[in-house]
Amino acid sequence: MGIVEGLTEFLPISSTGHLILAGSLLDFTGDKVKVFEIVIQAGAMLAVIWEYRVRIASVLTGLFTDRRAQRFVLNLVVGFLPAAALGFLFNTRIKAVLFAPVPVALAFIVGGLVILWVERRQRAAPARARIESVDDMTVMDAFKVGCAQAFALVPGTSRSGATIIGGMLFGLSRKAATEFSFFLAIPTLLAATVYSLYKERALLSAADVPMFTVGTVAAFVSAFLCVRWLLRYISTHDFTVFAWYRIVFGLLVLASAWGGWVVWAD
Template identity: 40%
Template sequence: MLEALKVIFLGIVEGITEWLPISSTGHLILVEEFVKLKMSEGFISMFNVVIQLGAILAVVVIYFHKLNPFSSTKTQKQKMLTLQLWVKVLIASVPAAVIGLLFDDFIDAHLMNYVVVAITLILYGIAFIVVEKQHEHKKPAVRRLSDLTIPMVLIIGCFQVLALIPGTSRSGATIIGGLLVGAARGVAAEFTFFLAIPVMFGASFLKIFKFGFSFTGMEIFLLLLGCVISFAVSIFAIKFLMQYIKNHDFKAFGYYRIVLGAIVLLYFGLTAAFA
């Protein structure tokens, strides 16, 4: 029962932080210091994959109609625009897919630590504030997803590569990329959600292939529980973000990241000093 409560809590954290530009890794590394699953290393690795899958399924459900090029309610032009959107998403996914495959083991071995997470939390927090201040009085050039050009989505895709560094926040990096190419906040956020589909599915299946899927009945139950909780919370997190950015910019998330990064550095630094 205690492990189930931990799984629920971790699923909630993942569902909220995966879509808000505040770094799910940064939060999970801090939360897991206090909420430790008493399970095998293989289970924990798989659990982190499964709760991400739950989060990405929320995007598929919310935007199913917009992402479905075969919908009978769409005109031929709308179907063509949907197919073009998918082409842009796949093109933007290439940089992270290539770099991720090449450096996945290196990142897990050398960058998955609190110092890297804290530094990237702070750096991208500052970046959000700077980018938003630069765009305060500028009208976005891209107000619709269909206005995104191939060069633009490639630039956004390159920003997604930065998110391979723990603590960066995949949504945070790609939203910054979107803002820099002139996209409106809503367009940048939506394209970020869609870009997560192939990238996160690909990363998840890579981890499943690496760790396998041999678990007990109780472990499978906990994995499914974490997936469902992450999915449900992600629905609310995505809707909250899209509503929030109608009247607000991303600076508040920048300040939050800086504070969280400082807390991570302070906590783990003091823990190491007095160990």
């Protein structure tokens, strides 16, 4: 599960959706597992912190003196707020209704079609991106990307997919949108982890520590490798292959559920 989380968190294919499907196949389900799936995202978050440790250290040291660092932090806060507010209001309802294989498969397909549309739109009317670097983003740019991230509250949508594709639609270059998605993961995943641990603390015990530790470490290692690979990949490729993967995978899940080939556990 940790490897699945790390390999899918920063690709536009939905880590939550893959975790739900993997947990269903492994018969690894239940309220405690839902907490586990959120907590191991911290491993993926730490991978981003390590990859960008120099940049993050520079921002922290210049927080009170450097206007660029201050704007960067403000953009992260503003980008984080839409998903945080909606998640706080509707998280329980979303988990009860949408955290199941069939809704996830449908979200896979819809998200794949959106990516195909955006990439086709980019090819049909290629234009120089308005924003080439995350340092050029305004507060309004960050807010728009944050609103796009809120769509990822629906499992199977993909947080990284929503922020990257949303950023591209709002004028960010592919690289800037991808990097801002990485940075936005830090407050988003940290808040989700802390909130889930606090809210569901009655479900947990000291005996769960080894399981959570192994999952988090596995997520860190696999996410670090994935981040490195994705930064190289986007320099010469678009996201079309991920769109087709989403569509084909979603159709296979739906076919297996309706045909009875796989018994998907909710």
